[in-house]
Structure formats: C-alpha cells, structure tokens
Amino acid sequence: MLAKRIIPCLDIKNGRVVKGTNFINLKDAGDPITLAKHYAEIGADELVFLDITATLEKRKTLVSLVTEIGKVIDIPFTVGGGIADVDLIEELLSNGADKIAINSAAVYQPDLINDASNRYGSQCIVAAIDAKLIDDEWIVFTKGGTNKTELKLIDWSKELVDRGAGELLFTSMDADGTKAGFSIEALRRLADEVNVPIIASGGAGQMSDFTTLFTETKATGGLAASIFHYNEVSIPELKQQLMTNGVPIRQ
C-alpha cells in the first residue's frame, strides 16, 4: 500500500537552515547537510529545501548545496525558492535534485510549468501555492506570502495541473506557524478538485495533526519544519502513532 509521507522542510538562507513563524523572525536551526542526513536516517520519507536567499550568489550556492545533499541523501528531495527559469531547473535536476518546487514564478510566467514539465516530466515539477482565507475564499499569495494576487486556490491549482504540475504543495498561510493543525477544510476542497498528490504544509504542531490530516483529507504528504527541527515532534514516534491509528506508513 502506498504510504503517507512525512516531509521535513528545511528553509535555507545563505547555506544555513532557518525557519520563521509566519515567514518572519528567522531562527538558525542548523547545517542543512547534517540535518538532511539526520532526517533520512530517522525515517523522513522525503525532504524539501526552500532557498530564501535573495542575493546574486544564490544560484551558485544553491547548485553546490544540491550537489552536496545528493551525495549523502538516499531519499528523494525537492528544491524550491525563487526558481524562475528552465536553465536553473535543469542545473538543479542534473546535479541531483529529484523535484523542483515552483511558486511565485508560476504566477508571473505560467508557461514555465508547461516548459519544465514537457522537458523533464511532470514527476519532477511540484507547484507550490501559498494561500490565505479572505472573505471565505482561499486567495493565492506570492513572493513569500507578501504579495496578494487575484488568483483563487482551486482555480489556480487546476490550471497548474493542466499545465503539467505533477504534485501540489499547498501552504496555508493562516495555519503556518500557529501549530493549531493543518487547514483541513481547504485541503478537502482541493483534493476534490485535482487528481495529483497533495502535500499539506502549515499548521502542524503535534502528532495528532498528522493523524487528522491523513484520515480526514486525501493529502498524501504532510510537511513541517520547526516542530521537527526543534524535536517537538519526533519522526519515529510520529510514524509509530500514525501506524497505531491505521495510517499506512513506511516503517
């Protein structure tokens, strides 16, 4: 049976792991290679690296980081964060990244999703969406959650899938950093409308949040950062509890 995926997310800035609450107040949570290796060893099913560096050196440091991660990690990993051109996607994939997450760039140049999935296959193109509930409607934000768009979550998700995205990474900005649980209602609605795997992000605070996610929605992956980095939720214990609750999980 296909197992549900537990996915730690490592936010990277200038080669170090950081994670903020609601995208601000960044804290240093370690060296990415050490942390990645640790997660692979304790049973993480996949890893996501989001590079929030905004300097000119970003490209070079990101490619070299991906190369180093690929050498030591024997589980799949996704790389994202301001990736906006096919050349960089190619460089990251050819240096060992399994999947590329595209967020803001998909909004400003949606053909990038078509181009990238045509060239490298849908299986390696993850469309990342940050959204916030405004007047009963989930609205898409770009640029790290700072810029409101006119796009609605469901419509935009369908378009991304039509354009070739093989997976969706949905971050609820409302839930992110609250530790009050994933945005279950939005995830349910989303899963009814698209038929690609959905990774849920934002809101995980305790083990039971993952149980709720996997029993009440069709999301196939649950992503979190700081609760794993600060060991507030232990991945082996989380997996044990999910199994006890009948969720298919890789031991």
Place this chain on the structure above:
Amino acid sequence: MIVIIDYNAGNTRSVMNALDRLGAEYELTDDAQKILAAEKVIFPGVGHAKHAMDSLKNKGLVDVIKSVSQPLLGICVGMQLLYECSEEGNTDCLGIIEGTVKKFDDQKVIVPQVGWNTNFLTKNRLFQGLKESIYLYAVHSFRADVGAHTISTSTYGTEYSSAVQFNNFYGVQFHPEKSSKDGQLIIKNFLEL
C-alpha cells in the same frame, strides 16, 4: 566496468551518487562498444517514454541495448522501455519483454503515484538479504501488468509488476537509488550478479 547509459533521459546523477556511496567504479557513456563490453549495465530513465525512445534511436542505442548479454538494470522508465510498447505517447519500446505498459486508472487513484509503496518480492538474487515485503520509493503514471517474468509486485488501484527479470534483463519500477538502505542493497545485489 559498470556503465550507466547516457541518453539525456535519465536521473543519472542520483544513480551515480548511489554507486559512489557503494564505492563502485562506473562510467556514464553512450558508446556502444563500452556498453557491450561492460560487466553491468544500468539503464536509468525518467520523463516521457516517447522522448526516451526517440533519444535512444537518435543515439543509435536501440539494437545495442537489445544485444547486451551481461546483466542490465532498467530503472523506472528504463524498465518500462524493456517492454513491447507503452501507452505513454503510444510508443513502440525495445520489445525485450512481452507486454504493454499502461496508465494507472485516474478514476480510481491519484496519478502520478508518488511515494513509498509496499513491494512483495519473490526469491531472486536481486533481492537477496531483504524481507519479503518492503517499502520502496516510486514516481510514475504508467505501470506493467503482472506477468510470467514479474519478480516483485505492488498494488496501486491495480496490482502491477514492480520488478521484472527476463534472462539478463532486469527492470525495477521503483527508484532503488532513492529508496534508502533497502534500495542500496538492491543495487549492491545487482552489481554482484
């Protein structure tokens, strides 16, 4: 020497990294002579079956692969291309193994399948030292039916062949290079065939 077939349609870096972790020496090549002279041949593949076949044709590698007599391991699309044809782009494949590669039923399951699925392994040297049922990582929208040459099965909406062996040709639908320690052991077993 181990060779990895280089035809612009493979996740070659991940395979190379896995071989590096095993301390194995290898060469990434599209040279027919080197492929035919190799002790082991790894045939990776990702993306669209038609693009992959076109790329093999352009490099003149179709007959080369068919005439490999040493152990060959097709991974993911590399496995699918060993069959007669694929529904993906209605592609004629290498025809080494009987059967058609078909799409998962997207009315029944989320497509693509992404993640760690249970594999039920038969007794085969490729799986030496592994339990009968293990989780391995796979990403795919197409799959082969269970048939006479199936050596491992998985279920996703329907039961399918997650690994196959016909003479010296081995194929795995999962990514051993991304499947942690069990995947690494499968690669090691292949290198020791």
